[in-house]
Amino acid sequence: MSTTASDNNELLKLEPVDKTFRMGEVAVEALRDVSLEVDKAEFLVMVGPSGSGKSTILNIIGGLDSPTAGRVWYCGRELSAFSAAELTRYRRDSVGFVFQFYNLVANLSARENVMVSTEISNDPMDVTEALGLVELEERMDHFPAQMSGGEQQRVAIARALAKNPDLLLCDEPTGALDFATGKRVLRLLVDLKQNLGKTVILITHNGAIAQIADRVIRLRSGQVVEIHANPQPVPPEEITW
Amino acid sequence: MSVLHRKLGRELKNAGGLLFAIVSIVAVGVACYVAMGSAYNNLNEAKRRYYRQCRMADFSIELKKVPLAELAPIAELPGVVEIRPRIDFHATVDLPDVAEPLNGLVLSLPDRRVQEPKKGPGLICAKHPPGRSGKLNLVPFSATIINDIVIRRGGYFTERRKNEVIVNEAFAARHKLVPGDWIHLVLNNRRQELFVVGTAISSEFVYMLGPGAIVPDPEHFGVFYLKQSYAEDVFDFDGAANRVLGRLAPAARDNPYLVLRRAEQLLSPYGVFSTTPLKDQASNNYLSQEIQGLRSFAFFMPTVFLAVAALVLNVLLNRLVEQQRTTVGTLKAMGYSNRQVFIHFLEFGLIVGLAGGLLGCALGYWMAEGMTIQYRRFFEFPELNNHFYPGLQLTGLVISVICAILGSLHGTRLVLKLKPAEAMRPKPPKQGGAVLLERITWLWQRLGSNWRMVLRSIIRNRVRTAVGVFAAAMGASVLVAGFMMADASNYLVDFQFKWILKSDIDLAFKDEHGEDALLEAARLPGVDRAEPTLNVGCTFYNGPYSKKGGITGLARGAKLTVPRDCDARPIRIPSAGLAMSRKLAEILHLQRGDLVTFRPTKGLRKEQRVPVVEISDSYLGTYVYTDIRYLSRLVGEQFAMTGVQLRTDRDPANLAALYGQLKKLPALEAVNTRADMIESLEKTLVDTMWVFIGLLVVFAGIVFFGSILNASLVSLAERQREVATLRVLGYGPWQIGSLLLRESMIVTLIGTAIGMPLGYLLAVGTSMAYDTEMFRFPVVAQTHTWVWTVMLAILFGLLAHLFVQRAIHRMDWLEALNAKE
Secondary structure (H helix, E strand, O other): OOEOOOOOOEEEEEEEEEEEEEEOOEEEEEEEEEEEEEEOOOEEEEEOOOOOOHHHHHHHHOOOOOOOEEEEEEOOEEHHHOOHHHHHHHHHHHEEEEOOOOOOOOOOOHHHHHHHHHOOOOOOOOHHHHHHHOOOHHHOOOOHHHOOHHHHHHHHHHHHHHOOOOEEEEEOOOOOOOHHHHHHHHHHHHHHHHHHOOEEEEEEOOHHHHHHOOEEEEEEOOEEEEEEEOOOOOOHHHOOO | OOHHHHHHHHHHHHHHHHHHHHHHHHHHHHHHHHHHHHHHHHHHHHHHHHHHHHOOOOEEEEEEEEEHHHHHHHHHOOOEEEEEEEOEEEEEEEOOOOOOOEEEEEEEEOOOOOOOOOOOOOOOOOOOOOOOOOOOOOOOOOOOOOOOEEEEEEOOOOOOOOOEEEEEHHHHHHOOOOOOOEEEEEEOOEEEEEEEEEEEEEHHHOOOOOOOOOOOOOOOEEEEEEEHHHHHHHOOOOOEEEEEEEEEOHHHHOOOHHHHHHHHHHHHHHOEEEEEEHHHOHHHHHHHHHHHHHHHHHHHHHHHHHHHHHHHHHHHHHHHHHHOHHHHHHHHHOOOOHHHHHHHHHHHHHHHHHHHHHHHHHHHHHHHHHHHHHHHHHOOOOOOOOOOOHHHHHHHHHHHHHHHHHHHHHHHHHHHHOOHHHHOOOOOOOOOOOOHHHHOHHHHOOOOHHHHHHHHHHHHOHHHHHHHHHHHHHHHHHHHHHHHHHHHHHHHHHHHHHHHEOOOEEEEEEEEEOHHHHHHHHOOOOEEEEEEEEEEEEEEEEOOEEEEEEEEEEOOOOOOEOOEOOOOOEOOOOOOOEEEEHHHHHHOOOOOOOEEEEEEOOOOOOOEEEEEEEEEEOOEOOOEEEEHHHHHHHOOOOOOEEEEEEEEOOOHHHHHHHHHHHHHOOOEEEEEEHHHHHHHHHHHHHHHHHHHHHHHHHHHHHHHHHHHHHHHHHHHHHOHHHHHHHHHHOOOHHHHHHHHHHHHHHHHHHHHHHHHHHHHHHHHHHHHHOOOOOEOOOOOOOHHHHHHHHHHHHHHHHHHHHHHHHHHHHOOHHHHHHOOO
16 A cells, blocks of 8 residues: 655645546546645535536545546545555545435434444444434434435434544535525534534535635536635525525 | 344335245245155154064065975075065955955964063074974064064954954054954955954055055055964965065165075975065055155255245345445445445345245144145054154255345345445436337337337346246246146046946955856846956066066956056957056067067966057056956966956945845955045045145245235336326326236246146156056146136236235325435
């Protein structure tokens, strides 16, 4: 496994990464020359239209997919050289995923959905505490079908959080939610970064959300077209879309 | 319990009826294995124990009469460890409460039981020199003689009377005979009164067949054991015997023929009628065949059911994994390893296997109990009980788990292939091109959109369709084979006892008689027609091939025995030459027109060379027919008969008078009443067959039901959105149900069409497996076999559809419409 000397504050680094999907006889270039560094406790938002490569980057960072070319580093270890078992370990210990459609297990209650995560973690949070962070202690025995979309997403965040990862990867976490609920979820994510020091990478096609980030990366057609720092992030309550 | 196990538990609960259907198929497979395996062990163990207990003879030689002193060379033959000479004769039994004379077999036993020696094993003194009396001392030194009896009630002979008898237990029970009763037997043309001292069974008569019977009928046939001294007196056999039983050294048991050939040569001056190795002994033959049959079925039946279960499980697991692809992706994204997710899904199959296995083991034990009870009706053992065989049960369980895991493996392996990122994306739509059938444009264009949907679905879901067709084919083949077995039983009874044998009563004489006996028989009350028969025991020879058997002489133009060919057409009784049964002709490698040599065991015993002019067919024995006068001449007589067949007017009063007179006839060896024989056949063979068929129908029903329910529910789950869309368009639940019904019916009927010839082949295979000299199973399929199979297939399909229809009614189609995928 390769390692590299890295800045103490650097969590992630992508060295020109390419990703090409083969769809039958056609090759689709999803990412081209994407380079990126992410610091610890940073709130990063990636914005771009559908097909811009946001989800592909997130999947590569999350160890769900591997780049066709280029290298990815996590805390000085080369993620792109990880074996399948190492990737599983990495996902288990270091990453929490939040999905657009929550991806809760339908026949498990809120508490049990969080337990799915804590049971495989080395250093899990207390399940009630995790659900308390998302203010769902009262509804922890409810099943997904008995909860609203916002509640389900909060359960998903609690599930991601419960195993105490350093990195939270959020794929359109507000995409399926109404405006008010969406903002509540964003507040939760910002608090996690501010209060618990988690690194949050959020992808969205909704440009307005970018205002809450420390840094914004704009993508188009698989390429990074702009990176800009946001010294004064706007609180989620103040944004509109 | 981990949370994934809770998830699994709820999935299993939600799968409900479907799971139950698959578990039932697995359970039936395991139950068949355990039941047949247990019954096999029960019978085999009981046989082994019983044969050892009674010291079952390895061979038996039937002869006219041999002085005991002449048997020393037989005892000295290499391989022979012990012999026992015996007197046995057929007799008629006169019971006061029974109108007709009954048949009996009378056997001699030593007057006293020999005490067990205090030391050492039960050595045999068969090779001891002749005693002071000049007779060979053939009493075994061990307490147990060859073909000994097991006393059930009362005791062994006493010294109080000469004329004591031990009666076979089944006959005694049927006629309520108990120790202390007196019975009358006609022994050597004299009516003798005998005192019953006990009832007994013997390993020689586990399957106790009377003359001409194929199922035990203790109502009309019994075995009677007499004191050796009394038998010697009553049959004028002082110091002589007419049967020699023997035991062989283990090395000689595999090939007893060498010993038997040599024994026959040595005993030829005393008129050897037959030499029979244990393998061919009637009771042992039937018992061994049943045990062997169980062994084959214990392999075949479970294979069918477990293969269907594995395939059905495969379809279900594929669907489960597909349905949960997002969950799979999420679990992997959260850090669950491939192995953990794989095992999680595999556990579904494992639980099905375990549940089916456990249920099957319990059901199998219960079925074995039932089978063992059934066997007690046919086979008489001192003890035939069902036992619990932990090894067999465990094997059943392991087989079911392995089969369920194999069935789940394909679906579960999809989990490994799914990359987490890919798993969380909606599945790309399936290929939706034109199906092959659409190229037949004239047909396709005539079909409505509903039929097109149905046919496309069938053709596109190839694996599911193939599994459905396979399951239906297996179900149908089991049904056809079962029904054909019933057809065969009925046909066999008709063929043998209605078409070949047409007489009402058959009489067998002890000795040969002239034409006056026929006239006397014709004058008996109520007799409309009497025809003579002459049975001549003989050995047939054709080059290197030889076979012991017999020839039956029939009157020219006989109407009461009508030999038939394989199409049941009557065969002319040849006035010269033989009409030989196909089985015997096969054994002797003879064809019509060939010459065969035979040496009779009676009369002049001169070898004769005669042509085989006809080949006849029958399912019992190896009969050879010819003209009675021709046969008489061949044995050096003008006219001889050993039996007579009667047709009566069936008037009850005349019949009673006829039986009354028959009881007084001393010359009779056996009396067979056709109606009794058919009744006992139907009571035992046919009734048991129906129980067996009932079980097969239930099992086949489970296969049909389970596979159809599974395929339809999986199809419904896959097409929720399509169904929801149809509901929006205004389709009612019954209309949607009809689409699924059409799908399942087409698959079921295709499978049934394939399964029916397979079932036929299975019946052919069974018939070949049961093809012996004594008994053959005809291959017969009546129209109702096919009709019933198709009707049952449709019925099971409709039954399964009721559950599918309920699922359609309960489906939340609005939610399905809004679902993400």
